[in-house]
Amino acid sequence: xxxxxxxxxxxxxxxxxxxxxxxxxxxxxxxxxxxxxxxxxxxxxxxxxxxxxxxxxxxxxxxxxxxxxxxxxxxxxxxxxxxxxxxxxxxxxxxxxxxxxxxxxxxxxxxxxxxxxxxx
Amino acid sequence: xxxxxxxxxxxxxxxxxxxxxxxxxxxxxxxxxxxxxxxxxxxxxxxxxxxxxxxxxxxxxxxxxxxxxxxxxxxxxxxxxxxxxxxxxxxxxxxxxxxxxxxxxxxxxxxxxxxxxxxxxxxxxxxxxxxxxxxxxxxxxxxxxxxxxxxxxxxxxxxxxxxxxxxxxxxxxxxxxxxxxxxxxxxxxxxxxxxxxxxxxxxxxxxxxxxxxxxxxxxxxxxxxxxxxxxxxxxxxxxxxxxxxxxxxxxxxxxxxxxxxxxxxxxxxxxxxxxxxxxxxxxxxxxxxxxxxxxxxxxxxxxxxxxxxxx
Numbered sequence: 378x379x380x381x382x383x384x385x386x387x388x389x390x391x392x393x394x395x396x397x398x399x400x401x402x403x404x405x406x407x408x409x410x411x412x413x414x415x416x417x418x419x420x421x422x423x424x425x426x427x428x429x430x431x432x433x434x435x436x437x438x439x440x441x442x443x444x445x446x447x448x449x450x451x452x453x454x455x456x457x458x459x460x461x462x463x464x465x466x467x468x469x470x471x472x473x474x475x476x477x478x479x480x481x482x483x484x485x486x487x488x489x490x491x492x493x494x495x496x497x
Numbered sequence: 498x499x500x501x502x503x504x505x506x507x508x509x510x511x512x513x514x515x516x517x518x519x520x521x522x523x524x525x526x527x528x529x530x531x532x533x534x535x536x537x538x539x540x541x542x543x544x545x546x547x548x549x550x551x552x553x554x555x556x557x558x559x560x561x562x563x564x565x566x567x568x569x570x571x572x573x574x575x576x577x578x579x580x581x582x583x584x585x586x587x588x589x590x591x592x593x594x595x596x597x598x599x600x601x602x603x604x605x606x607x608x609x610x611x612x613x614x615x616x617x618x619x620x621x622x623x624x625x626x627x628x629x630x631x632x633x634x635x636x637x638x639x640x641x642x643x644x645x646x647x648x649x650x651x652x653x654x655x656x657x658x659x660x661x662x663x664x665x666x667x668x669x670x671x672x673x674x675x676x677x678x679x680x681x682x683x684x685x686x687x688x689x690x691x692x693x694x695x696x697x698x699x700x701x702x703x704x705x706x707x708x709x710x711x712x713x714x715x716x717x718x719x720x721x722x723x724x725x726x727x728x729x730x731x732x733x734x735x736x737x738x739x740x741x742x743x744x745x746x747x748x749x750x751x752x753x754x755x756x757x758x759x760x761x762x763x764x765x766x767x768x769x770x771x772x773x774x775x776x777x778x779x780x781x782x783x784x785x786x787x788x789x790x791x792x793x794x795x796x797x798x799x800x801x802x803x804x805x806x807x808x
Contacts, residue, residue, distance in 0.1 A: 424712070424770030446564060446772045448598055450629060454670040463598045463629045466564070483670035486625040487771075489713040491671050 416440050416471070419492065421449050421464070421484075426492035433474060435496055440471040449490065454481040522555040522577050523755060524584050525735075527657055530696040532733045534753075550587040550655040553616075554700075556737030557757030559626065560607045561597035565775040570597075570759040571610060577758040578614035587654060589616050592737035592755060593624030593665070593702030595640070599631065604639050623648075624702040624738060625665040625674075632666060649680050651687050658691055660684065662701040664716045674703030674716035681718060685725050696731040704736045706745055706752045709765035714739050726750060739771070 420427045421443040433439060441451050443464040451461040451470050457480050461470035474480065474496040484490040526533040526548035533548070558574045567573060581589055596603035604627075611619055621640040623633050633641075637648055642661070644650040651660045662684070664674035676684075688697070699705065705722060708714035716722075726732045732750040740762035745752045760773040 424772070445770070446775065447770075448626070448629070452670075460630075465598065481670060485668060486629060487713050488668040488670055488672045489711065 418442060421445055421490075424487060424490055426482075426490060429491075430493045430495065432495040432497060435477055436473065436475060437496070438471055438473045439494055440469050442469045443467065447487075449487065450485040452483055452485040454483060458482075460485065522553050522581055522758065524551055524553050524581075524586060525698075526551045527655055527696070530656070530694075530731055532696070532698065532731070532751075551584065552654075553581040553584060553586040553589045554592060554735055554755055555581065555589065555758055556592040556755040557594040557624065557740055557759055558591070558607060559594055559597045559757065559759040560610075561600060561603040562759055562773075564773070566773065567760045571606060574607070574758045575610055575614065578610065578616055582614055582616050586617070588618040588620060590620045590661075590700055590735070591622070592700055592735060593622050594626045594737060594757075595621065595624070595636070597626055599627050599629040599633075599635060601635050604635055608639055620652075620659075620661060620700075622661050622663060622700060622702050623665055625668070628665055645683060647677075647680055647683070649683060657696045657698055658688075660687065660697065660699045662699060662705070662722070664701050664703045664705070664719075669717075672717050673710055673713055674701075674705075674719075676716060676718050676722055681721055684722055688725050688729075691729075693728050694730055696733075697726060697729050698733045698735065699726065700735040702736060703738045704743075704752065704754055705734050706747075708739060708743055708754065712765065712771045714765065714771070723747075723750060739765075 415437065417431060417433050417437055417439045419431060419439060419441045421441055422445055424445065424447070426441070431439065441461065441464070443449050443466060446466055448463045448465050450463055453460060457478070458472050458474070463486075464470055474494060477496045480494040480496065482492050482494070524535040526535055527550050528548045535551075555574075555577050558577075559570050560574065562570050595607045620642070621636075623636045623640075627633060627636040633648070641648050642650040647663065649661055649663050651658065653659070662676060662680065664676050666675070667677060668675055691697070699722075701716075703716055704714055705716050705719040727748065727750065730749055734750060734752045736752070736754045737757070739754050740757035740760065741754065741764065742756060743752075743754045743765075762771050763774055
């Protein structure tokens, strides 16, 4: 009887371990997927890009969000990446940087607004 | 007409501080080679009587803008056109930012409003809001003059030489408005055959003087353009872009920026950037109509340039 009880308890522990492992694994999966899909953000506010300079690993996706009342356009200096369309208030634009380098950009309608993405 | 001279600059600053809103436009009267500005309202017809001709300037209609402080920029533009029509100007000039986002439907709306108002000949120059994404293709297709491949042009009216310049294309990172070498070369040639007595009116969207470069309110190569204009006895440079009245006199050249028919922008350096002034209550918008601001300069040939603008 004692043995049987012990066995039962043993199986219960094993089952619980599997459940726990399953949870850990799914959490891992999410963790592993995140770096690939990590979105780097640049805020456009007060006629400025923030942060003005952003360093990201190769393969990163960068998203600009315009929270100004004025439209802005993210334009690559030297056309190294495709420019955004006109971003009205609340509009965003994303692009992925596959090659290392320094990507200067500006707003084509307010060219005094400049920023840099450094891809390492 | 009410003159406000330089020594009343304090009053002007106060005016700019509380200055709020957008304007209907300015009626420009050419009297013996002297450009006078006149309110678009009562009295304009009487003042226009002895003018050799007149033209109206409207600017920054921003069709497509729909937020505070003006949720109906089409309506205010229509009002401006109605006031223009009453004055029967020889022609109308729109100094850019017809639309907010260069969208075809926004250009169509503007074209429809202008056509419906029946104000006669309208000359345009593009603003940076009219050339987004396509270097102005949609704009030029509808409103472009075809004198030059670059879109800039000139014409003569009543003995006055008018020059329309484009300074919103090929802008460089960190830069201001730009005319570019091709346009400057053309301008030099265009002016070369004129006698120095010819009154010249230059119009473009962005200011052709450094109003506030930190906000992009200027043009990188305007100094060279001005060097071609200095020999003339009377030069008036009309711009839009900054949605408020600012003026500067340099010898015989007077620079003038116009209000917008859509919404005001803050005075230079006030606040984080040159966005719409949102704090103006809708019912206060028209209260500023009729405010005048006049300065004049006496040139060596006794040519005076007078400016007056109002909402």
